[in-house]
Amino acid sequence: MLGLLSESEAREVEQVVAAYPEIKSELNAMEDALTQYAVAKGIPMPADLPGRIIRRLETLDKDVPPGSTTPPQTDSGSGPILPILGFLLITALAGAIYFWFQTDELQENLNTTQTELQQLQVNCDQIQDSLEQIVLSLAVLRSEGNQTFIMRGLPDKNPGAVANVYYNTQAQQAFLDIRELPPPPAGQQYQLWGIGASGVPQSMDVFNIPQGDGINFIPVPYLADVSVFAVSLEPAGGSPSPTDVHMISG
Template sequence: MNTKEYISSGILELYVAGSLSEKENEEVYAAIIANPELLTEVISIESAIVKLTAAAKKDIPYSFNAIKSQLDIETSKVIPISKPKTNWAQYSGWAAAILIGSMLVWSVTQNNNLKEQIATEKEQLEEQIDKASNSLAEAEKLITVFRDKDIISVPLAGQAVSPNSYAKVYWDKKTNAIYLDAKGLPEPPKGKVYQVWSLKLSPLTPTSLGTIDTFTADNNKIFTINNANESEAFGITLEPEGGSESPTLEQLYTLGAVAATP
């Protein structure tokens, strides 16, 4: 059906009142999102209900002077009148209007809360899917890198300060990058960070490749680091936050030499 037929069908009023089934509610919601005219109509219906309820709750300004002024009654003239009868039908109508209006306002409020909840849950789900997709893409990329026959694998063994520590460097010379698997390192103490070094052995010349500032937050403990050096070895030291200009050898956690190519 077209937009006018949809509006005249009365389904939007039932939607606002919360009288539709869950499936019908979802279908109408989808139609409203897709059609601005339907959204405008729903807003108009909700506004009319709120105004109706507010009007029904107002006190009716009856007073003897107001009635006398409208009927032009002379105060000196006594007119016999019969005992007024209570207009129960009128009062019942007002009561019904207030009751129905209140129920509709409650339904509108619940419906709006449901819309907000659905929107929030949808946003959270999309965020989770996006994170999962990014994690999967990153994992697939790492698997490809680790299986590349041209990647140089350099195991880093624990040193005197932490004999049980270990790490591994995967060096891709084509892209001047290393992939550091630091899962074997303990959590650094507060105020300290791990710093990665590229080493030339003759003479011993260290070059900083930067600090691992996200070590604690990263669950996988795999870090991508730029390395354009002709590295002969790699080492990892524990340094103060911000890093050091030269490695603190007393805090050398892991060290490993690049195997000579035949």
């Protein structure tokens, strides 16, 4: 702790400590308390601070003759002022260290606030994404020339499954809207198919079920002249042709 004072202040404290063992004990107690506080709070104290204190006190033990009880005099010869000055210096030292800990706690509070602001930014980004999805959904539903195909689960596969395909020949766009569909088993994916006049299913890509309960329109590849849509359960990555149909429009 003495290392936090100026050289002149440190010398005066050393003189007081040499003459008054109770002040030396107080310094030791202050060091112990501050060390315990720093450990409890996880505050990194200066690496050389305890060593400086110990070396100072060990030096004082060697310099003061055994049995010496005469307090050092000041230049003016007024003996009692030195312990008072020592008390004031120790008080100032305690205040400086208290300020150091307070500054560290303020830094911790600042770090916590920054973390909360970052989380708030993430939440705002998620809300922004949801709003953009809603705007897209409304635009799709209001588009001129839009057709809606409702796919339902097959009775022996997913009887409660429901999904819509919004198909627009004018804009040449298609969107998939999952209403109710259980997650696929591990290692498998759902795949969307479009069937035209030829009757041959054409892949419109595999898709993942969106997370959350919000509106999620999934853009899918556009195929011309499609009149029927279907969903099959395939190995991850999809198949050239459907092998396990779970949903179909009609």
